[in-house]
Amino acid sequence: MYRKFLISLLSLILLSTSILPVKAAVHDKSLVELQELSERLYKSAKIKDYEKAKMTIEEISVLIPSITYEGLTTVEGMEAISSTIIHTKRSLAALEPQYKSVLFYTTQLHLVIDALGHPEQPLWHRYYSLINKDFEKIKSSIKYGENEMKEALQSFQLHYMLIKPALLVSKPAFAIEKIDSLITALISQSISQNKEVILDELQKSIIELFYEGNQETLGGVLKETTIWKTSLGMGFIIFLVLSYVIWRKFKGSYLTSSS
Numbered sequence: 001m002y003r004k005f006l007i008s009l010l011s012l013i014l015l016s017t018s019i020l021p022v023k024a025a026v027h028d029k030s031l032v033e034l035q036e037l038s039e040r041l042y043k044s045a046k047i048k049d050y051e052k053a054k055m056t057i058e059e060i061s062v063l064i065p066s067i068t069y070e071g072l073t074t075v076e077g078m079e080a081i082s083s084t085i086i087h088t089k090r091s092l093a094a095l096e097p098q099y100k101s102v103l104f105y106t107t108q109l110h111l112v113i114d115a116l117g118h119p120e121q122p123l124w125h126r127y128y129s130l131i132n133k134d135f136e137k138i139k140s141s142i143k144y145g146e147n148e149m150k151e152a153l154q155s156f157q158l159h160y161m162l163i164k165p166a167l168l169v170s171k172p173a174f175a176i177e178k179i180d181s182l183i184t185a186l187i188s189q190s191i192s193q194n195k196e197v198i199l200d201e202l203q204k205s206i207i208e209l210f211y212e213g214n215q216e217t218l219g220g221v222l223k224e225t226t227i228w229k230t231s232l233g234m235g236f237i238i239f240l241v242l243s244y245v246i247w248r249k250f251k252g253s254y255l256t257s258s259s
Contacts, residue, residue, distance in 0.1 A: 030067055031117045034060065038113040041088075045106040048099060053106065054092050060109075061085060072116050073169045076176075080168035081116075084109045104162065111166040122170060124163040128210045131159050135203050142192050142199075149195075153187065171209055179205050 037060050044053040088105040115122040134156035141148035182202040
């Protein structure tokens with residue numbers, strides 16, 4: 001009896017250890033296939049082959065639910081993936097698809113899926129130089145007037161929104177919330193000195209997203225960046241971020257009570 005029990009136990013152990021590699025292999029295969037489809041989608045959109053792009057986005061929609069997201073991303077990351085797929089589908093489903101819109105969302109989706117499969121070296125890392133140039137333009141435009149400032153901010157927001165879903169796949173949601181609140185504060189602020197304070201904190205937060213985990217590089221980049229370290233500046237930033245969070249919570253509770 002004892003011998004039969006041991007044989008059964010060993011059989012179960014061997015069976016479970018043999019299933020795990022198979023699951024991992026299927027998981028990796030699905031991710032690779034997903035990445036190939038997203039690249040095909042992006043290339044089709046780029047050459048305006050919308051019919052092929054429509055077929056590809058449907059293939060992606062079918063494959064996405066089969067992915068096991070445990071260890072790959074968070075709930076916010078999963079939501080970002082679903083939302084990007086929906087936006088891409090809508091842009092392609094238009095009677096007359098708008099090239100810029102289609103290309104924007106297909107690029108977003110390509111970056112999102114790549115972030116799932118390449119957590120160490122995602123494609124969105126390549127956008128740092130563009131975003132850094134945007135910061136330089138915003139800094140210089142503060143001195144010249146609202147029109148220049150508005151144009152520079154729009155360029156930054158476009159690049160940031162392009163990579164935001166991929167950021168949500170790769171990074172904690174609270175880090176993205178902080179950046180969103182700083183952007184809101186920067187847009188609404190009218191005093192130039194306060195804008196510079198917010199901008200420095202925003203740039204620091206963006207740099208930390210790109211270079212998190214690489215402390216040597218992060219330290220070098222931050223040394224090259226002018227950051228306000230006075231208690232007044234930091235107090236002002238904390239006040240703005242907390243005000244934004246409180247406003248969000250109040251809005252959410254108000255909408256809940258209204259419904």
